[in-house]
Amino acid sequence: MLKKPYILINLIFAGIIACIMLYSGIFSAQKNNHPIICIHEALTGEPCPTCGLSRSFSEMVRGRIESARNYNPYGPKIFLFFLVQLYLRLAISLLISRKPSTEKYTWPADAILSIILLLFCFGGLIFP
Numbered sequence: 500m501l502k503k504p505y506i507l508i509n510l511i512f513a514g515i516i517a518c519i520m521l522y523s524g525i526f527s528a529q530k531n532n533h534p535i536i537c538i539h540e541a542l543t544g545e546p547c548p549t550c551g552l553s554r555s556f557s558e559m560v561r562g563r564i565e566s567a568r569n570y571n572p573y574g575p576k577i578f579l580f581f582l583v584q585l586y587l588r589l590a591i592s593l594l595i596s597r598k599p600s601t602e603k604y605t606w607p608a609d610a611i612l613s614i615i616l617l618l619f620c621f622g623g624l625i626f627p
Contacts, residue, residue, distance in 0.1 A: 503595065503596075503599070503602070505591075505595060505602060505605075505606060506592045506595055506596060509588040509589075509591055509592045510588065510592055512584070512588050513585055513588035513589055513592070516581050516584055516585040516588070517585065519556070519581060520560060520581070520582075520585070522553075522556075523553070523556040523557045523559070523560045524557070524560045524561075526553070526557055527557055528553075528554035528555070528557040528558050528566070528570060531554070533553045533554065533557070535553060537549070537550045548573065548623075548624050548627070549571070549573075549624070550571065551570035551571035551574070552570075552571045552573070552574055552577065554567075554570040554571070555567040555568070555570040555571040555573075555574025555575070555577075555578070556574060556577075556578050558570060558574075559574065559575060559578040572623070573621075573623045573624055576619070576620040576621075576623070577620055577621060577624075579620055580616055580617065580619075580620035580621065583616060584613065584616070587609070587612070587613070591605055591609055
């Protein structure tokens with residue numbers, strides 16, 4: 500199964516996304532104990548469009564959507580992108596491992612769907 504590069508790449512991406520979710524679950528917005536700070540805000544004193552994103556993700560992991568939106572208005576949509584991508588990576592890997600003949604049709608659909616999802620979820624940051 501892992502001999503197929505597309506499956507291996509999907510599983511690596513799924514692992515990275517799972518680590519992001521784990522990070523968000525370990526650190527708390529309420530305790531404000533995230534070890535990664537916004538370098539832009541630290542240097543300029545001004546918040547950037549991604550300030551509060553870690554705290555927003557921490558709230559989303561806990562199901563607190565409105566609180567997540569208060570930390571960063573883009574947070575819930577960006578979190579949704581990663582959550583959908585996690586399940587998509589796993590589902591596509593499972594599909595291709597069970598039906599290898601679907602790989603040549605799966606990757607173009609995956610790419611198009613992922614680009615559309617990226618534009619929808621990150622649109623506020625990409626096109627302010």
